[in-house]
Amino acid sequence: MIYNERLLFHTVTVPHNPPLRRRQSIDQPPIMRIVLLGKRVSENSRVGNFILGRAAFDSEAPPNFVERVVGRLKDRHVMVINSPQLLQQHLSLQHIVQTVKECLSLSDPGPHVIILLLKHDQCSTEDQECVEKVLHSFSERVYQHIMVITTQEPTETNEILQKIIQKCANRHFSLQRSSSHDDLLQMFEDIVQMNDGRHLVCAKFEASQYFTMKQQATAKFSEDMKLNLVMCGSDATLKSSISERILQQTERRSEVELHGRQINMVELPALFNTRLSEEEVMRQTLRCVSRCHPGVHVFLIIIPEAPLTDEEKAEMEEIQRIFSSRINKHIMILIIQNSEHQTAELNEETKTIIESFGGRHNFFGSTTQVCTLMEKIEQILEENRGGLFSTETFLEAQMKKLLKFEEMKKTDSPETHFLSKGNDHKVN
Template sequence: MSLADTRVIAAHNPHRRRRSKDLPLYMRIILLGSSVSENSQVGNFILGRAAFDSEAPPDVVERVGGRLKDRHLIIINSPQLLQTNISDHQITQTVRECVFLSDPGPHVIVLLLRHEQCSAEDQECVEKVLLSFSEQVYQHTMVLTTQEPTETSDILQNIIQKCANRHFSLQRSSSPDDLLQMFEDIVKMNDHLECAEAAQCFTMKQQITERLSEAVKLNLVVCGSDGMLKSSVSEQILQQTDRRSDVELHDRQISVIELPALARLSEEEVMRQTLSCVSLCHPGVHAFLLIIPDAPLNHEDKADTEKIQRIFSSRINKHIMILIKQDSEHQTEGLSEETQSVIERFGGRHHFFGPKTQVSTLMENIEQMLEGNRGEFYSTETFLEAQMKTLMKYDEIKKKINSIDTYLLSQGNEQKISLSMKKKVLTDFF
């Protein structure tokens, strides 16, 4: 059974609430905030080490494990969900990943809030984000502030009251043990939060459920190094239905997921993000939309396209559409050699995307690609098979290099392939 299949079954058959008051072996905690540095500070405080990077991209959700006293903890860190300018689409996508990483559900959700910046707009954002997880979310939620003013604002106090007056103020003299005690108290009362609605990617409102159930699912993954361009494309696709993450367009129920820029991530994080992205698309990805600018590609653009090709393998080519971003409404007469090379490398399909682009035209091109693929999609199994083939090829190259070394030594030849040359061979191969 695939990872995607497992997730769907879990969503439709939620775990029964445990009656025992015993604490779980692993306590899953989600940190929600609006600042990368502040989220990292709190995550590092809980785990007692530099587990989170304060310079990490804000759109990356990290999962890190550790121990506090005798308790195993898993921290899911989302440093952008409480930003007031975040779109409904970004909320949906980020909540979806938080639920995925905390399966079968988080035990505690920590709101990182600031006294001086807590406004009515902040309260509205907090409520929207929390209710995206579950209607029972407040039973599992607490507020954490990193400074102690002379008095607490009415708005912040309202949020704290909704969280059953659970509030922790992080001071220099604060102990992680005190915070752990609050976590354990929440777990003893409630066990984990069942996020069936969020796990199903924001099930649509009741009055349109039947209509959506008859639609054909279409999973789109937006790729590229420029986060603003990806959000722009996603929003233009979704804008016809109030920017929800699952919409109907061209008689299809459409889900849009943005893959974080891979160039700035470690190899381990690249593998986690790409696998997570494919796994969230059940039963698989129907179309990858890779955005590149209508200009010379910079270093990050090149690195991102190369990593996408390497990680997903050539099997992505039949499912990918290159989107060429243009600032003007007129298409350029010709494409640069570099841009043309990227298009050809990924199968030859491309579409110009600009401020005057009609989403319907883009969807028609995607529909043509889907017809050519006869309903096939890029599944989790496809992804894992690609990784296995890569590992097998890697082993073959290592064996060939070892054979050459053995042959030269058997001939009494002291000349050997240097380590740098071996690295170059492996790098060129991949």
């Protein structure tokens, strides 16, 4: 699918016509990172969508799925990390700690605001104990960054809820149909300013392996570290069949052990010529990268041995345009051979396209051993010193595009800008 550049940025980071950037003070971080905690997917999705002003979160998403979406609240860049089940009472301490780690990792280096999504008629003593257990899992200083959001008008005062709100320095926002984004943003800004722009520091997790992965990424790739692979291409059936073969599974699973490594395989939906909306395609793209914590090690782009069709070439161009050229050092082109007489010869056009993606490629036929492919992937890891393509890398690339686009607009006359609308997709 071909994106309009303005809609691309509207969907991911900022609206079409953002205000001129102003100098950031020490108490105003470039992106405000918000963690949203609740009990139910539908409620969390509603609040998250209100914050971002669009349908960013799916009300039918899996309840145990922690998701991160970036957008804007008024004139402010915000990142919302949504954990829709962490305040449920039945969760074990181990489950809570692991989910808190994931929330903190997705908000790296830490959240500025943590939201408790609670209800007047569903707040008991057990809920209070659950809230305190969850918050203590973050940090002893968590209450400096906490606020409460409720989504219903109370029929009567709930003393337990009032105690929680008081402990959160009486920071409470009641979300109703007439609620104002300005009021909510001001509450967020007040929390950030009170903390001098500093995010929540969770020292208890800093020494854990979960949070040292980022440091390990600059060192040699560890044998016991999860290997995150993303399967790309225009043919969904072909991607699935190759994924199954790599994972050596007759019944598909997302994570398996392969050659001594834990493999996390994620399939990227086709980006070109799809029936999905631009917003949904971008949402799935971000989700794909987010599912590869702490980042993607290798993107496998599937192409046939035969000359590429226009659709296949457009898909590859779309991948590179959306992710930027920074993806190239993480790409392996996987050339699928179906003929009985397999050769290593490629036509000149295919060679040129492969070179534009960094030149790494591997033939993959019916007799090819998976271990051969793994050796090639190991070489990429060595070349990159374990480096990753993370969600932050993706967002930085989008921001760079946006700034370049805004600079171009400043030099354009209104007539030129109007006539160039149809060519926005050419901006790199």
